[in-house]
Amino acid sequence: MKKIFLFAAIYFTLMLLPVIAQDDMEGCKDYPLFTRMPDFYIYNCGSKEFESHQYLAGYDDATGPVYKTVEGKYFFVHYLQKDNGSTPVSAVQIYRNYKNAFTTAGAEALYSREDDLNTWTFKFKKGDKEIWVGAEGCTDGNVLFQIIETEAMKQTVSVNDMLLALNNSGFYALYINFESGKYDIKPEFEPNLNQVVKLLTDNPDLKLSVEGHTDNTGTQPGNQTLSENRAKAVCNYLISKGISAERLSSKGWGQDKPVADNRTEEGRYKNRRVELVKK
Secondary structure (H helix, E strand, C coil), X not given: CHHHHHHHHHHHHHXXXXXXXXXXXXXXXXXXXXXXXXXXXXXXEEEEEEEEEEEEEEEECCCEEEEEEEEEEEEEEEEEECCCCCCCCCHHHHHHHHHHHHHHCCCEEEECCCCCCCCEEEEEEECCEEEEEEEEEEECCEEEEEEEECCCCCCCCCHHHHHHHHHHCCEEEECCCCCCCXXXXXXXXXXXXXXXXXXXXXXXXXXXXXXXXXXXXCCHHHHHHHHHHHHHHHHHHHHHCCCCHHHEEEEECCCCCCXXXXXXXXXXXXXXXXXXXXX
């Protein structure tokens, strides 16, 4: 009798395993912009406050796929189809379902090809925020979404903090997020630079060396030039706001003076900086 009861208990437990295994992973939920297809469950998910991800962002007939690295708040959601007897859903069904949903919601299709169902990329605009959604590893009954909300890590800059750091340490690090390979100052970073203008205006004897630094992504000569151009861009901004050019100088150090580990995205972010150095 005990053997029969034991066998029944084991059989019942085994029958439950697929159901349990096909529940959403604990703590996981759909990303707010879109939901799952019928009979799919969340196999895995995760998030990071700040990360970078490389997306397929276009296709050039001459050179092939175009990639773009995007930084911001990161999410991933991995869906699988339940093994519950429902008709298997093909990769093309998954692709067309989400393509229709995304385009209806106003998303821009950056990489969307019927001959490459494995990977596709869409971009949403929500106010001043961009949301990049990339599907990867899309096969029958399986789709992984990698999502980045493009908001740069914010740095609150105050005149008092800068003056204190310059007097105590001799320098202050500004974190200004430039486009990859570029040195144009984005409008969202102007308020911080305006605080530097106020610092210099309130302290007319203060002179600064504006010094650019990069992470180790790319080539050393390229990073050297980039750091010099970004430092000059900051100087030119300050001068455009009425600060005398005689009080400023610029210098680039490239990737030679990291302050954090370049093996992590957070470390690379900290290394991409412009330092104000007291002269």
